[in-house]
Amino acid sequence: MKSILFNIGYFIKEAKTLFKINLLSNVFTIFSTGLILFILSMVISGWWISNEVVRVIEKESEINIYYDEGIVKDDALKLAEEIKGHEGVLEARIVKKEEALKRMEEILGKEAQVLEFFEDNPFSGFIEAKIDLNTIDSVIEDVEEMYGITYIRDNREVLDRLYSISKILRILGVIVVVAVGITTLFIISHIIRLGIYNNREEIRTLRLLGAPEGFIATPFLLEGVLLTIGGGALAIILSNLTLEHLFTMMVGPLPFIPLPPVESLKTGLVIITTLLSIFLGIAGGIFGLVSSKVK
Amino acid sequence: MIEGKSIYLRYPDGTMALKDINIDIKAGEMVYITGVSGSGKTSLLKLLMGIEFPTSGLLKILGQTMEKEEASNIRRLRLKLGPVFQEFRLIKGRTAIENVMLGMRFLNLTPSEIKRASHDAMEKVGLEHKLLTPVENLSFGESQRVAIARAVARKPSLILADEPTGNLDVDNAVNILELLESFKDINTSVIITTHATHLIKNSNYDKLIHINNGNIYCESLGCSI
Ligand SMILES: Nc1ncnc2c1ncn2[C@@H]1O[C@H](COP(=O)(O)OP(=O)(O)O)[C@@H](O)[C@H]1O
Ligand SMILES: [Mg+2]
Numbered sequence: 001m002k003s004i005l006f007n008i009g010y011f012i013k014e015a016k017t018l019f020k021i022n023l024l025s026n027v028f029t030i031f032s033t034g035l036i037l038f039i040l041s042m043v044i045s046g047w048w049i050s051n052e053v054v055r056v057i058e059k060e061s062e063i064n065i066y067y068d069e070g071i072v073k074d075d076a077l078k079l080a081e082e083i084k085g086h087e088g089v090l091e092a093r094i095v096k097k098e099e100a101l102k103r104m105e106e107i108l109g110k111e112a113q114v115l116e117f118f119e120d121n122p123f124s125g126f127i128e129a130k131i132d133l134n135t136i137d138s139v140i141e142d143v144e145e146m147y148g149i150t151y152i153r154d155n156r157e158v159l160d161r162l163y164s165i166s167k168i169l170r171i172l173g174v175i176v177v178v179a180v181g182i183t184t185l186f187i188i189s190h191i192i193r194l195g196i197y198n199n200r201e202e203i204r205t206l207r208l209l210g211a212p213e214g215f216i217a218t219p220f221l222l223e224g225v226l227l228t229i230g231g232g233a234l235a236i237i238l239s240n241l242t243l244e245h246l247f248t249m250m251v252g253p254l255p256f257i258p259l260p261p262v263e264s265l266k267t268g269l270v271i272i273t274t275l276l277s278i279f280l281g282i283a284g285g286i287f288g289l290v291s292s293k294v295k
Numbered sequence: 296m297i298e299g300k301s302i303y304l305r306y307p308d309g310t311m312a313l314k315d316i317n318i319d320i321k322a323g324e325m326v327y328i329t330g331v332s333g334s335g336k337t338s339l340l341k342l343l344m345g346i347e348f349p350t351s352g353l354l355k356i357l358g359q360t361m362e363k364e365e366a367s368n369i370r371r372l373r374l375k376l377g378p379v380f381q382e383f384r385l386i387k388g389r390t391a392i393e394n395v396m397l398g399m400r401f402l403n404l405t406p407s408e409i410k411r412a413s414h415d416a417m418e419k420v421g422l423e424h425k426l427l428t429p430v431e432n433l434s435f436g437e438s439q440r441v442a443i444a445r446a447v448a449r450k451p452s453l454i455l456a457d458e459p460t461g462n463l464d465v466d467n468a469v470n471i472l473e474l475l476e477s478f479k480d481i482n483t484s485v486i487i488t489t490h491a492t493h494l495i496k497n498s499n500y501d502k503l504i505h506i507n508n509g510n511i512y513c514e515s516l517g518c519s520i
Contacts, residue, residue: 006406210373
């Protein structure tokens with residue numbers, strides 16, 4: 001068709017008219033689609049963050065080895081050296097009780113006053129060791145046998161918990177994607193049907209003039225895409241603000257959680273949300289057109 | 296151009312609107328379909344527009360057989376028709392020129408062809424000063440002229456106008472008929488229905504089909520109207 005470009009202006013104008021005819025419903029549609037896509041973004045973010053955290057923790061697993069308080073400093077150093085020499089141990093160093101206290105003060109932030117209730121430093125020194133995750137079981141077994149070791153705190157339990165969180169979030173993500181898809185499809189197809197119903201006379205006129213169905217349908221598909229893109233934009237703004245806030249909130253008091261860079265998450269969300277919006281807009285539009293009874 | 300053999304049209308409620316209609320209209324003919332209200336003029340025109348289909352008999356327009364199964368071909372046939380509906384069917388919220396252009400947007404024309412043809416048509420119907428007027432603000436007669444402009448701008452092979460003199464006074468009615476007649480061309484037939492036979496007494500038509508109670512009562516010069 002020679003006049004496709006010429007008609008684009010017409011289609012956009014038509015879509016705008018459709019938007020204005022049911023202004024309130026259309027605005028509500030954008031908001032609800034936006035909120036739905038926002039929820040989806042948050043679930044995806046949660047899954048992505050937990051995945052990234054697992055990946056970072058997996059790479060270098062850390063254990064804290066506590067030793068008998070009666071041990072003298074030199075012996076503790078020797079112990080650390082010995083552990084360091086063990087196969088699978090990447091690094092081992094002593095964390096003095098003063099440093100342990102300072103770390104806790106940083107973690108607690110404002111709440112650090114509670115530490116003032118203690119007359120003495122309530123923490124004890126320990127050996128911090130980074131271990132190749134593959135050998136962690138044998139390392140812990142061997143270190144436990146060493147003289148003077150009282151207790152080993154490892155993060156296998158934390159890691160296990162993170163694994164299951166990430167698994168739950170993944171399942172949740174799939175469920176939310178399906179739910180979001182179906183809900184958005186229904187909302188969009190409903191509003192498209194409404195537009196078709198309001199324009200049934202115009203549609204009939206166009207058909208009587210011989211207009212192809214594609215020509216008649218295009219403004220409605222465009223309206224669908226406009227609505228979901230609007231919702232998508234809203235979702236992107238909301239999730240960006242939320243992530244920004246969340247990350248600044250978490251980075252301060254939880255320095256030991258290796259948060260992945262927020263920028264790549266944001267970019268990923270923009271791409272996913274945009275593609276999903278366009279897809280849902282077209283799919284909802286087609287669904288609305290096909291299920292519409294205007295003949 | 297149009298061939299109809301023993302066409303019957305029965306509506307779903309049982310009304311027999313057309314009975315044993317035989318017509319033969321050639322390219323470039325000016326044809327009037329007359330008859331009192333309820334005689335079946337609109338029904339016949341609906342057959343020609345592919346809105347209704349013969350219950351029995353055969354109808355061919357520009358070589359296209361008019362039957363339900365041919366829907367997509369009939370859609371294509373409609374591109375060659377210039378219908379002027381009794382209720383005009385202009386698109387609200389649009390200007391006059393936009394309405395005329397809308398009838399051409401899917402005709403495989405270039406934008407400049409569409410613009411030129413729509414301007415020409417608006418000029419021919421005498422509304423070059425109302426191009427940008429929203430159709431809601433047009434008078435009845437002006438709306439009718441826009442409807443005619445939309446039909447003729449498409450350069451159709453067949454102009455079909457249903458009761459175009461409907462609510463007009465005699466002078467305006469005659470003007471509209473003359474306007475429509477002026478679009479007759481070697482390749483363009485014009486078919487107009489009207490119940491006001493007194494308006495066409497001096498008209499220069501090629502054929503007159505008088506319908507009475509669904510039957511063709513008389514044709515052309517044999518009709519005493
Ligand atoms: N859709 C319809 N369903 C049933 N009967 C109809 C329908 N349309 C028209 N008729 C009947 O068919 C007959 C012819 O109507 P019509 O073609 O509109 O006549 P005209 O246009 O000459 O006034 C009338 O009796 C009318 O009541
Ligand atoms: Mg009629």
